[in-house]
Amino acid sequence: MDVKVTQNKKSNRLKWASLSIILFSLILWLVLQPSGASKVNKNDIWTGTVQRGDLQLHVSAYGRLKSKTSRLLTAKSNATVDEIILKPGALVESGSVILKLTDPLISQALSEAKRSVNQSQNQFTQLEINQKRELLAQKAQLETLRSSLESAALEVNAQQQLIDKGIVSNIDYQRSLLEHRQLTRRLKIEQQRIEQLRALHIANLKIAQSNIDAQQEIQNAAQSQFHALTVTAGITGVVQSLSVEIGQSVSFGQQLALVGSTDELYALLSVPQSTMQQVKLSQNVAIDTRGGIINGVVSRIDPVINNGSVEVEVVLNSALTHNARPELNIQGKIDTGLRKNVLYINKPIGVEQDQSAHLFRLNQSIDEAKQIKLQFGAQTHDKIEIISGAKAAEQFILSDMSRWQAHSTLTLM
Structure with a gap:
């Protein structure tokens, strides 16, 4: 019985040694073998x-x-966007219309300014007609005086020849000389009046013309505002951006669009x-x-x-x-x-x-x-x-x- 136990113990030790060797070899192989994560x-x-x-x-x-030359288009007055003609990306010339705005007040102001200019021009024309009529009347009176003076001169010359013969009295002759001198002075005065009248006419015409110029400036300003309602590019290039929409109300100075030169x-x-x-x-x-x-x-x-x-x-x-x-x-x-x-x-x-x-x-x-x-x-x-x-x-x-x-x-x- 003692012999059998000893043999079993030896057999178990051999089995464990073999298993240990196999297990060690397997671990060594796994360590040396590249892992799946490194593939x-x-x-x-x-x-x-x-x-x-x-x-x-x-x-x-x-x-x-970017464009070296850009033009920022802004509103010149309070208005409303009525129509958008061109949008960003569109090629434009200087006179190309981009937007159209409306403002009834500007249209009314332009009509009133035109009416005022016409009235001033009519007044100027009427003034010229009246001045010509007045000047003609003065010239007619001047011609009458010249005729009277010529007649008086003839009278004096005739009496001077007859006074020595006793046909004309000295008193009548002196009266004729007095009348001649009076007519001569009146003629000079009348000539001076005509010159003064011409100067007065020129001054009045200048005043009337200045009134026309003033009204014309008002009309030009209104016309400029009216033209500004039609927004044009101003330069040759492309519409870079548009800041408004149809029906939008814009105020003076508000940005409308940006145009850049393509040159x-x-x-x-x-x-x-x-x-x-x-x-x-x-x-x-x-x-x-x-x-x-x-x-x-x-x-x-x-x-x-x-x-x-x-x-x-x-x-x-x-x-x-x-x-x-x-x-x-x-x-x-x-x-x-x-x-x-x-x-x-x-x-x-x-x-x-x-x-x-x-x-x-x-x-x-x-x-x-x-x-x-x-x-x-x-x-x-x-x-x-x-x-x-x-x-x-x-x-x-x-x-x-x-x-x-x-x-x-x-x-x-």
Whole structure:
């Protein structure tokens, strides 16, 4: 009996030893075997190849084309929008009608002003007729005096020849001389009256004309207000915005529409603050209007940051594209420099310039990707410089691999 117990104990120890060896081998195999979490499908990632060469740096931004010459159309009086002829986006000439307004008070004022001008002109005409009649009467009286004076002169001359013969008395002769002198003085007075009458007529006509001019100014002002009810573009360009609707009441000075010239445009780009330090004055810019490229130069940088962006003004120095117009949405690419003979790659997701990051480098021969630390430098919109950690022709995973950062190696399936 003692022998059997000893054999059973030995047999149990052998079984447990065998199970321990098997269990240890299984755990070791599981540890050495890549886990399911470190396996990545090749179709779920996108990769890029490290290249060496010159890297043209640029900053991309979005914005709009703006007109250098704009005309703000405002209401010249209180009125009501009666008709909208043209809407935003319409091409216009200087005399193109955009809006029509109505105001009964202006129409009434214009009618009254025209009536006042006609009355003043009629009064002027009547004054001229009366003056001519009065002047003719004075001239007729002057002619009568001249005739009387000529008759008196004949009388004096005849009596002078007869007085020596005693035919005419000296008293009659002296009376004739007195009458002649009186008529001569009256003639001079009458001539002076006519001159004064002419001067008076001229003064009265000036007063009447000034009254006409005053009434005409009132009419011109009313006419100008009436014409202002028909709102025209004033310049050749495009209607950029319209601030009113049909039937709306507008007050004096209220904005009605904005018209921008299509001949002279500039670009206004909104550059992200994160890349703003690369932008400087006089840098070349390519403006994409989706109808072609327009070249330009950075001319002004707004010092104010608005919603994380800075406005950059670009002067256009090449021919405009066929679709260029004010307020057109555009994309701009600002050339910020050139890095010669550097390593670069398409910009991986989550990587920023002048920072380090871990990327998975591909090993095509064994379908494996190993995590490598890289130091990055300057970047463009879609490319970034590699300062250290990579060599030309090496391939890296560019997709978002944040969920795999705990793994040093990935297996590609």
